[in-house]
Every structure is written in structure tokens, then in C-alpha cells.
Amino acid sequence: MTGADPLLRWRKEFPILAKTTYLISHSLGAMPSRTASSLQQFAETWATRGIRAWEEGWWEMPVTTGNLIGSIIGAGPGEVVMQQNVSICQSIVTSCLDWNGPRNKLITDGLNFPSNDYVYHGLERQGARICRVPSADGMSLPTERMLDAVDEQTLLVSVSHVAFRSAFIQDLGAITRRAHEMGALVIADLYHSAGVLPVDVRALGLDFATGGSVKWLCGGPGAGYLYVRPDLRSGLRPAATGWMAHRHPFEFQPGPIDFADDAFRFLNGTPGIPALYSARSGYEIVNEIGVEAIRAKSLRQTERLIELADEAGLSVRSCRDPRSRGGVVVVDVPKGEEVTRELARREILVDYRPNAGIRIAPHFYTADEELELVITEIGSIVKSAVCS
Numbered sequence: 001m002t003g004a005d006p007l008l009r010w011r012k013e014f015p016i017l018a019k020t021t022y023l024i025s026h027s028l029g030a031m032p033s034r035t036a037s038s039l040q041q042f043a044e045t046w047a048t049r050g051i052r053a054w055e056e057g058w059w060e061m062p063v064t065t066g067n068l069i070g071s072i073i074g075a076g077p078g079e080v081v082m083q084q085n086v087s088i089c090q091s092i093v094t095s096c097l098d099w100n101g102p103r104n105k106l107i108t109d110g111l112n113f114p115s116n117d118y119v120y121h122g123l124e125r126q127g128a129r130i131c132r133v134p135s136a137d138g139m140s141l142p143t144e145r146m147l148d149a150v151d152e153q154t155l156l157v158s159v160s161h162v163a164f165r166s167a168f169i170q171d172l173g174a175i176t177r178r179a180h181e182m183g184a185l186v187i188a189d190l191y192h193s194a195g196v197l198p199v200d201v202r203a204l205g206l207d208f209a210t211g212g213s214v215k216w217l218c219g220g221p222g223a224g225y226l227y228v229r230p231d232l233r234s235g236l237r238p239a240a241t242g243w244m245a246h247r248h249p250f251e252f253q254p255g256p257i258d259f260a261d262d263a264f265r266f267l268n269g270t271p272g273i274p275a276l277y278s279a280r281s282g283y284e285i286v287n288e289i290g291v292e293a294i295r296a297k298s299l300r301q302t303e304r305l306i307e308l309a310d311e312a313g314l315s316v317r318s319c320r321d322p323r324s325r326g327g328v329v330v331v332d333v334p335k336g337e338e339v340t341r342e343l344a345r346r347e348i349l350v351d352y353r354p355n356a357g358i359r360i361a362p363h364f365y366t367a368d369e370e371l372e373l374v375i376t377e378i379g380s381i382v383k384s385a386v387c388s
């Protein structure tokens with residue numbers, strides 16, 4: 001099956017691929033087999049080293065694991081810290097800012113993941129004004145709309161780099177430049193770009209970036225990450241904090257926190273160590289392959305999916321322009337949810353989102369034959385009794 005595609009050699013590293021057509025890495029990336037040994041290593045370390053494990057690596061793990069993400073998103077060593085998830089990272093970042101002054105607008109793009117908006121609306125009680133820039137079709141958003149929304153009262157601009165529903169890519173560079181011209185900060189949600197699309201937080205000049213490991217990074221649940229531009233660090237005092245963010249955590253000083261100078265400043269309580277063990281194999285593999293190679297394959301395979309869908313007469317709802325298309329192709333068919341369930345019964349995993357359609361995501365381990373299979377099966381299910 002490897003043929004001319006060198007990335008197919010990775011298939012044997014992912015046990016689920018032996019029996020399942022796995023086109024759902026935009027939701028839960030496949031588990032690498034080495035994750036099982038990594039989790040075993042966690043258990044053995046705890047069992048044999050006990051409390052000493054903290055000073056033998058566990059304490060530093062939010063940063064050492066973050067370094068593996070850093071090399072995927074263009075951040076330097078010590079600039080990314082691990083957290084449990086994106087929602088927590090959003091809460092930490094927004095808790096650093098003063099929403100009570102005249103500059104109190106938070107601009108959120110209309111394609112943002114809802115959980116980010118839930119966090120933002122919670123800031124209204126502190127004086128924040130939340131301005132959502134609507135998307136006309138729920139799938140895309142012209143960059144000009146975002147640029148026009150940013151003004152002198154804007155404190156933070158929140159952008160989902162690649163929209164979860166449609167895989168539409170937003171122009172992070174242009175939005176960041178405009179925000180900075182206006183004196184505003186930018187937080188980017190990289191969940192649907194990191195690992196499948198080249199991202200460079202430094203080149204983009206991002207102030208904050210966050211994402212998680214569940215999807216393209218094949219790292220499993222419980223490992224979100226937070227990047228903060230290093231020169232902003234000393235001016236930021238997160239209200240959402242904890243003892244690990246203290247300069248001298250083991251002095252257990254009462255009263256207001258004396259923040260650490262490094263990225264530990266953005267930590268809080270005891271980290272979810274097993275999740276960090278579980279996450280790192282996926283990061284190592286993505287680093288080993290390189291995101292450029294993953295993107296090149298993804299562009300070729302998403303293009304092929306669109307071609308196959310067109311030939312089968314299925315309606316494609318995701319962006320056809322490769323420059324604005326992330327790793328997912330969305331195909332809209334009647335009774336899409338039922339079709340998705342039937343595909344699962346046939347051991348083909350994709351998912352369905354209302355107001356969008358069936359989301360199909362090839363990743364570096366996907367074989368071209370699987371693209372043909374999913375489109376053929378969708379076509380046959382649509383024609384069959386399931387949809388009549």
C-alpha cells in the first residue's frame with residue numbers, strides 16, 4: 001500500500017488503521033502504538049520512583065512537553081506550557097487582562113469554537129464588551145470583516161486559525177498586524193492547524209496561542225498548550241493561577257502570589273502528568289515527519305477527495321481554494337447524520353456537524369484507496385434504503 005507515498009510507512013505505528021478506515025483525525029487522531037509504552041513508563045516511574053519522580057522530570061514536564069509543541073508551532077524552548085485544555089488556556093490568558101478600562105473590547109471571529117466564546121462572555125461581568133464578527137454562511141469569513149472590527153477600544157482579538165466546522169483558514173498574519181497597529185493583542189486558536197498546517201507563532205507575531213492534542217497531533221485527551229510571547233510575560237499577572245506559578249512554590253507563602261519569571265508563571269495547580277506521557281508520542285511523530293510534508297500530502301488528498309465527491313455528484317461545502325482550506329473536506333448529503341452512522345457500521349469513521357455536513361479528514365497515515373472507499377460508500381448509502 002505504501003507505493004510512491006513515503007508517509008504510508010507510518011501506518012504500522014497506528015493499530016486502528018489495520019481494521020478501520022480512519023478519516024476522523026480532526027476529532028480524535030489515531031493512537032500511536034508507542035503511546036502504550038509511554039503510559040507504561042508513567043506507571044513504572046510512579047511505581048518504582050514514587051515521590052522522587054517529581055524532581056526526576058515530572059515537575060518540569062509541562063514545559064519539557066511544551067517544547068515538543070514549540071517546535072511544531074515555531075515557538076522557542078520554554079515558551080509553551082501544557083495545560084489541560086484550550087478552555088483553561090483561554091481563561092488564563094483573559095484573566096491577565098483588565099476588562100474594566102476604556103479599552104475593553106474583545107473581538108471574536110464568527111467561526112470560533114463555542115467554548116472560547118463561553119469563556120469570553122463570562123468576562124462581561126468584569127466590564128468586557130464582546131463583539132462577534134459574524135460569518136454569513138457559518139463556513140468562511142472575509143478577512144476585511146475582522147480587520148474592520150478592530151479599533152482603539154479593542155483589547156484582545158481572538159481568531160480560530162482554521163475553523164472547526166469548515167476547515168476555512170483565516171489570515172492570521174493580516175489580522176495580527178491590524179490588531180497590533182490598533183494597540184490590541186491577539187490570541188489564536190491553533191487546534192485545527194498545528195500538526196497539519198505550517199504555523200509559526202513568532203513569524204506571525206502572535207501574542208498568545210493555544211490548542212490541544214486530541215486531533216491532528218495524535219496526543220489524546222488532557223493535554224492543551226499555551227504559548228505566550230516571551231516579551232509580554234513579565235507584564236502579565238494571571239488571576240487564574242496557582243502555586244506552581246509562584247517564584248518559590250515550596251516556600252508556601254501566604255498572600256498574593258510572587259510570580260515566576262519564566263513560563264511557569266502561566267501554570268496553576270498540579271499538572272495532569274499521565275496525559276503528558278500520553279501526548280508526547282504524537283508530537284514526536286509529527287516532529288519527525290515535519291509539518292511541511294504533512295501539509296503537502298494533506299493538500300493532495302483533500303484535492304482528491306473534492307475531485308471524487310464532484311464525480312459522485314456530492315455537494316462539497318468546504319473551501320475549494322487550497323490556500324484557504326485546512327485538512328478537512330466537508331460533504332453535504334441528505335440525512336448526513338444517518339449516513340455517518342451507517343459509515344461507522346461499515347468501519348469507516350468520519351463525523352457530521354449540523355449546518356455543515358460530513359467532515360472527512362485524511363492525515364499523514366491515510367492511503368489514497370481510503371479516499372475512494374469513503375466517497376463510494378457515501379454515494380451508495382445515499383442511494384440506498386438508509387436515505388430513502
Ligand SMILES: Cc1ncc(COP(=O)(O)O)c(C=O)c1O
Pocket residue numbers: 084085086087088113115160163164189191192211212224
Ligand atoms: C478550534 C477548537 N478550539 C477549541 C476546542 C475545544 O478545546 P478544549 O476541549 O481543549 O477546551 C475545539 C474542540 O473541538 C476546537 O475544535
